[in-house]
Amino acid sequence: MSKRIDKILVMSSSPTPDGVAQSENAGDGSPMIELSDVAFGYTKARQILSGVTLSVPKGKLVAVMGGSGCGKTTILRLLCGQHAATSGRVKVSGKNIDEMSRDELFSHRRRLGMLFQFGALFTDMTVFENVAFPIREHTDLPEPVLHDLVLMKLNAVGLRGAAHLKPSELSGGMARRVALARTIALDPELVLYDEPFAGLDPISLSIVGQLIRKLNDALGMTSILVTHDIMESLKIVDYIYFIADGKVVAHGDVQTIRQSSDPFVKQFVNGEPDGPVRFHYPAKPLADAFSAGRV
Amino acid sequence: MSAILGWFAGIGERTRGAIARLGFASRFFVAVVKASGSTFTRPRLLIRELYHAGVLSLVIVLMSGLFVGMVLALQGYETLVRFGATEAMGVLVALSLVRELGPVVAGLLFASRAGSAITAEIGLMKTTEQLAAMEVMAVNPIARVVAPRFWAGVISLPFLAALFSTLGIYGGYLVAVKLIGIDGGAFWGQMQAAVDWRYDVMNGVIKSVVFAFAVSLIAVLEGYDATPTAEGVSAATTRTVVTSALAILAIDFVLTVFMFRGSVNG
Numbered sequence A: 001m002s003k004r005i006d007k008i009l010v011m012s013s014s015p016t017p018d019g020v021a022q023s024e025n026a027g028d029g030s031p032m033i034e035l036s037d038v039a040f041g042y043t044k045a046r047q048i049l050s051g052v053t054l055s056v057p058k059g060k061l062v063a064v065m066g067g068s069g070c071g072k073t074t075i076l077r078l079l080c081g082q083h084a085a086t087s088g089r090v091k092v093s094g095k096n097i098d099e100m101s102r103d104e105l106f107s108h109r110r111r112l113g114m115l116f117q118f119g120a121l122f123t124d125m126t127v128f129e130n131v132a133f134p135i136r137e138h139t140d141l142p143e144p145v146l147h148d149l150v151l152m153k154l155n156a157v158g159l160r161g162a163a164h165l166k167p168s169e170l171s172g173g174m175a176r177r178v179a180l181a182r183t184i185a186l187d188p189e190l191v192l193y194d195e196p197f198a199g200l201d202p203i204s205l206s207i208v209g210q211l212i213r214k215l216n217d218a219l220g221m222t223s224i225l226v227t228h229d230i231m232e233s234l235k236i237v238d239y240i241y242f243i244a245d246g247k248v249v250a251h252g253d254v255q256t257i258r259q260s261s262d263p264f265v266k267q268f269v270n271g272e273p274d275g276p277v278r279f280h281y282p283a284k285p286l287a288d289a290f291s292a293g294r295v
Numbered sequence B: 001m002s003a004i005l006g007w008f009a010g011i012g013e014r015t016r017g018a019i020a021r022l023g024f025a026s027r028f029f030v031a032v033v034k035a036s037g038s039t040f041t042r043p044r045l046l047i048r049e050l051y052h053a054g055v056l057s058l059v060i061v062l063m064s065g066l067f068v069g070m071v072l073a074l075q076g077y078e079t080l081v082r083f084g085a086t087e088a089m090g091v092l093v094a095l096s097l098v099r100e101l102g103p104v105v106a107g108l109l110f111a112s113r114a115g116s117a118i119t120a121e122i123g124l125m126k127t128t129e130q131l132a133a134m135e136v137m138a139v140n141p142i143a144r145v146v147a148p149r150f151w152a153g154v155i156s157l158p159f160l161a162a163l164f165s166t167l168g169i170y171g172g173y174l175v176a177v178k179l180i181g182i183d184g185g186a187f188w189g190q191m192q193a194a195v196d197w198r199y200d201v202m203n204g205v206i207k208s209v210v211f212a213f214a215v216s217l218i219a220v221l222e223g224y225d226a227t228p229t230a231e232g233v234s235a236a237t238t239r240t241v242v243t244s245a246l247a248i249l250a251i252d253f254v255l256t257v258f259m260f261r262g263s264v265n266g
């Protein structure tokens, strides 16, 4: 524990906006996360994922992108063991998550940080207590150390001054950043970010992007970043997966994606309305749905 | 014919549902008890909930107790005066409160004041993924959120019931002695002579403890099991109040049957 704290103490708390720090300790390249042919549906009637295969090497920052409702959050939920895959394997550090015992799942989650899409801040606690929560629950740090640690995390997201506020007094983007500070409070080895950029202004967005990259490299984290922000992703991530119709439809490192001629990737990168990605949730043709169509 | 069959099937379905629910409640109860260690080793969690469930319910419970006692005395006088037994007023007020009204009415008030609040709070924490967030942080939400609220309810209600009875007796005294003019010595003296500590008071305490377990379990269960939407939480809150009320009255009947001796001061 103390070693990891030293590490973060060394880390500068105000990320520099220029250039991306390249991985100093990019890990040994063995996969931290492996999904092979994973299928999942919340109900039997509707499959959300049908055969997703992807892998994230240790120490890398990987983006998962795809249209709204394509199942990105669902993938993260499988990774933290909130739901079990209907078929296929979800492996973390070589261990199948469905076969983990209670204790193993506990220690997996202990090493995991998850930024929820909607923040999930504890509404009955202040910002400070929210960030302190995982530290209090899992360590016996003396109060002064804990205090400094929490303020440091808040400082990293620019919200040290908001420590005394309640979540109800925060703006959407501030809440996002507090949730981010809480997610990284214990310097997890594996971090899952569900839309960390949602609701951030361009300046905070770029700072948070740099922070995610820096954390990943300085602490040797492995990170999965779910986002719609393709431009920011291209700046900071190592590798990108595109999900559509319950499958991985394209993937590659930043260079490959930039130069890709894949219609899906092109549509996504350029934000074109027409292409393989559907904007609409599956439905009957419009003419059938409108009452006028039946006349 | 098929309508009758359907009717029976409906009853069967509902009975099965009710039994399944009871089974779920008992498993949940076991889970809560198993996860209760930290509630008592980290008193800060418990104290916060004791304040919310217990202290914040004080005003309504004390006020209601006072009024119920005063009404008891007024109504009791009407009856007692016909038999020339108005000096038994103290006994009437005290026994009604200690054995019956204290635990039952305090339980009903507690369910609607604190029970509904507990359900709504836990339900909203579920809706906003706070419980899921805890789970993912390797913190058991049953230990961290449910157990402290459960035990706070279990501890608070017996005290609230006792305070309800105390204020009720005082209200009865105000009306009987100060307003109507019954002899104060007779009021207190008869009460002391007729109310048995072990039989009357302890039975009342037992009732309030049983109600406390029932209401607290219903409140945390409904919150934890709520459908994670706004309607889901509102339905769960309503269910807490309705189920608690029915549970209190049904359990009260059963307990009273077992405690019934059929003799006076036997």
Ligand SMILES: Nc1ncnc2c1ncn2[C@@H]1O[C@H](COP(=O)(O)OP(=O)(O)OP(=O)(O)O)[C@@H](O)[C@H]1O
Pocket (backbone or CB within 6 Å): A042, A043, A048, A066, A067, A068, A069, A070, A071, A072, A073, A074, A075, A117
């Ligand atoms: N708890 C749930 N119960 C049933 N269906 C769900 C549930 N959560 C999500 N879904 C369905 O699963 C699909 C995928 O949801 P998911 O939240 O993974 O999408 P997403 O890719 O994260 O989308 P977005 O980018 O909008 O957050 C959606 O179509 C949704 O209807």
Ligand SMILES: [Mg+2]
Pocket (backbone or CB within 6 Å): A072, A073, A074, A117, A194
């Ligand atoms: Mg999502």
